[in-house]
Amino acid sequence: MVEAKNFIEDIINEELAEGKVTTVHTRFPPEPNGYLHVGHAKSLCLNFGTAEKYGGVCNLFFDDTNPSKEKTEYVDAIKKDIEWLGFKWYEVHYASDFFDDIFNLAVKLIKDGKAYVCDLSAEEIRLTRGTLTEPGIESPYRNRSAEENLELFLAMRDGKFADGEKVLRAKIDMASPNINLRDPVIYRVLRATHHRTGDKWCVYPMYDFAHPICDSMQGVTHSICTLEFEDHRPLYNWVVENTGVTHKPRQIEFARLNITNTVMSKRYLKKLVEDGAVWGWDDPRMPTLTGLRNRGIPAEALKNFCEEIGVAKANSEIEVAYFEHFTRDYLNIEAERAMAVLDPVKVILTNYPEGKSEKLNFDINPNKPELGAREITISREIYIDREDFSVCPPPKYFRLKKDGYVRLKNAYIVKCDDYLADEDGNVTEIYCSYVPESHSGNDNSGIKCKGTIHWVDANNCRPITARKFDYLLKDAEYPGQDFAERMNYDSVHEFSALAEPYLFEAEEGKCFQLLRTGYYKRSNEKGASLNEIVSLKDGYKK
Numbered sequence: 001m002v003e004a005k006n007f008i009e010d011i012i013n014e015e016l017a018e019g020k021v022t023t024v025h026t027r028f029p030p031e032p033n034g035y036l037h038v039g040h041a042k043s044l045c046l047n048f049g050t051a052e053k054y055g056g057v058c059n060l061f062f063d064d065t066n067p068s069k070e071k072t073e074y075v076d077a078i079k080k081d082i083e084w085l086g087f088k089w090y091e092v093h094y095a096s097d098f099f100d101d102i103f104n105l106a107v108k109l110i111k112d113g114k115a116y117v118c119d120l121s122a123e124e125i126r127l128t129r130g131t132l133t134e135p136g137i138e139s140p141y142r143n144r145s146a147e148e149n150l151e152l153f154l155a156m157r158d159g160k161f162a163d164g165e166k167v168l169r170a171k172i173d174m175a176s177p178n179i180n181l182r183d184p185v186i187y188r189v190l191r192a193t194h195h196r197t198g199d200k201w202c203v204y205p206m207y208d209f210a211h212p213i214c215d216s217m218q219g220v221t222h223s224i225c226t227l228e229f230e231d232h233r234p235l236y237n238w239v240v241e242n243t244g245v246t247h248k249p250r251q252i253e254f255a256r257l258n259i260t261n262t263v264m265s266k267r268y269l270k271k272l273v274e275d276g277a278v279w280g281w282d283d284p285r286m287p288t289l290t291g292l293r294n295r296g297i298p299a300e301a302l303k304n305f306c307e308e309i310g311v312a313k314a315n316s317e318i319e320v321a322y323f324e325h326f327t328r329d330y331l332n333i334e335a336e337r338a339m340a341v342l343d344p345v346k347v348i349l350t351n352y353p354e355g356k357s358e359k360l361n362f363d364i365n366p367n368k369p370e371l372g373a374r375e376i377t378i379s380r381e382i383y384i385d386r387e388d389f390s391v392c393p394p395p396k397y398f399r400l401k402k403d404g405y406v407r408l409k410n411a412y413i414v415k416c417d418d419y420l421a422d423e424d425g426n427v428t429e430i431y432c433s434y435v436p437e438s439h440s441g442n443d444n445s446g447i448k449c450k451g452t453i454h455w456v457d458a459n460n461c462r463p464i465t466a467r468k469f470d471y472l473l474k475d476a477e478y479p480g481q482d483f484a485e486r487m488n489y490d491s492v493h494e495f496s497a498l499a500e501p502y503l504f505e506a507e508e509g510k511c512f513q514l515l516r517t518g519y520y521k522r523s524n525e526k527g528a529s530l531n532e533i534v535s536l537k538d539g540y541k542k
């Protein structure tokens with residue numbers, strides 16, 4: 001018996017104890033109509049994680065019952081995303097693989113007098129469905145004979161009717177307090193080329209009918225889905241019972257993951273891509289898994305996040321800062337350190353010999369001392385970040401100021417003697433003297449200086465574009481505020497940075513902690529660049 005960590009595992013433990021199930025078989029059921037997002041990662045971790053915990057298996061199941069929106073491009077992208085997270089599916093299935101079985105079970109329902117062909121239009125069906133307080137009105141076609149229904153249903157399949165002209169409805173209860181049980185449509189006529197079955201079918205099953213059958217056919221024991229399907233569960237069970245499928249899965253609902261400053265809906269994300277508001281599905285600002293991967297978010301950090309937020313029965317919103325916290329935690333341990341200056345200003349070490357270049361040791365990652373050090377160089381001219389020099393320093397300013405001392409990371413202590421500024425007061429050059437006895441790791445200078453700053457050697461640093469990203473969405477000002485109104489049109493900030501050669505030459509995709517700057521990924525997208533993964537400072541308040 002495994003220790004339950006959430007209500008789903010409580011249910012499973014109980015069922016195992018009572019002998020209701022002997023194994024755990026789950027499935028992750030995306031519709032291939034877009035790219036997966038971080039919400040799907042939650043569902044992936046839950047489905048794969050639960051199966052693994054109980055020594056069971058998890059299928060990848062493509063819910064492709066909506067042919068007009070689905071594409072093979074999405075199928076391939078979804079597989080790639082799941083592989084990135086390191087999950088291994090047991091079998092891959094598509095709802096479309098089961099179209100024959102689903103059709104045959106619809107025929108069975110008709111023969112059993114449990115489904116009928118209805119000629120009402122979609123609008124008429126909606127109007128006769130009733131409300132929460134009033135029962136629905138029975139369709140005039142409800143009492144057709146099984147023979148007539150069967151003949152009409154086969155004619156639907158054979159293309160004898162126009163799209164929407166007729167539907168097949170389950171004959172359940174027009175007075176049911178659950179509107180989903182008021183004779184729901186289970187098949188519709190739809191002429192659309194399916195990405196897998198082509199033009200073989202002109203009738204397609206509805207999700208609510210297809211899903212329980214597909215779960216059953218795959219041997220799924222626990223069909224985990226999000227809360228909006230809770231009201232559909234009685235219909236799920238009705239289908240399982242009335243089609244007579246032998247294997248009976250159980251649907252369990254959990255709360256969707258929502259994160260502040262981002263949006264978790266394939267439809268809206270698709271709109272961002274189509275409107276050109278982002279660079280593409282894999283834009284580093286996108287909450288898609290391909291976007292997160294491109295951003296440099298480690299798969300492990302994402303999985304740790306999903307694990308830590310747990311599984312809830314009530315919807316809520318997680319702070320984006322909490323999500324970022326896991327990436328920062330992970331990269332703090334794993335990422336190599338390097339130096340780049342985003343807003344460079346030149347510093348001349350006036351007492352450093354001209355033409356000299358000196359090798360220094362630079363710690364690769366202080367959290368992994370076993371990695372040791374690599375070589376960097378220093379010479380008479382270097383660059384520092386404009387932010388690290390102040391003409392009118394506030395109290396307790398420990399960075400560089402006139403007549404003040406600061407340590408250059410892994411190098412020497414320097415003292416600022418003077419600087420030059422242009423007509424607008426912008427500092428253009430800083431003059432320092434370095435203290436030769438203050439060599440890092442062998443400091444005999446006796447000078448106490450409180451600040452350490454990062455820098456690059458002007459001799460060999462390389463220009464590179466650095467980008468900081470802001471959120472795609474601003475915080476909502478009032479509940480239910482439209483996404484379009486919350487769009488942040490100023491979410492990419494570019495810098496003409498200078499990087500040490502090690503960083504410039506690093507392979508694409510490698511993630512670094514740029515000292516005192518943030519975590520950045522080396523990218524070649526839109527030219528040589530360093531893209532911010534997450535800032536250095538943790539904005540998450542525990």
Ligand code: ATP
Binds near residue numbers: 225226267
């Ligand atoms: P979208 O509205 O973004 O298209 P969806 O629920 O329609 O989302 P599916 O492809 O049907 O997307 O989802 C596959 C699985 O992932 C489903 O079980 C769904 O419930 C789950 N899922 C989708 N979004 C979230 C989320 N934000 N949090 C947790 N699970 C989610």
Ligand code: MG
Binds near residue numbers: 031
């Ligand atoms: Mg969906």
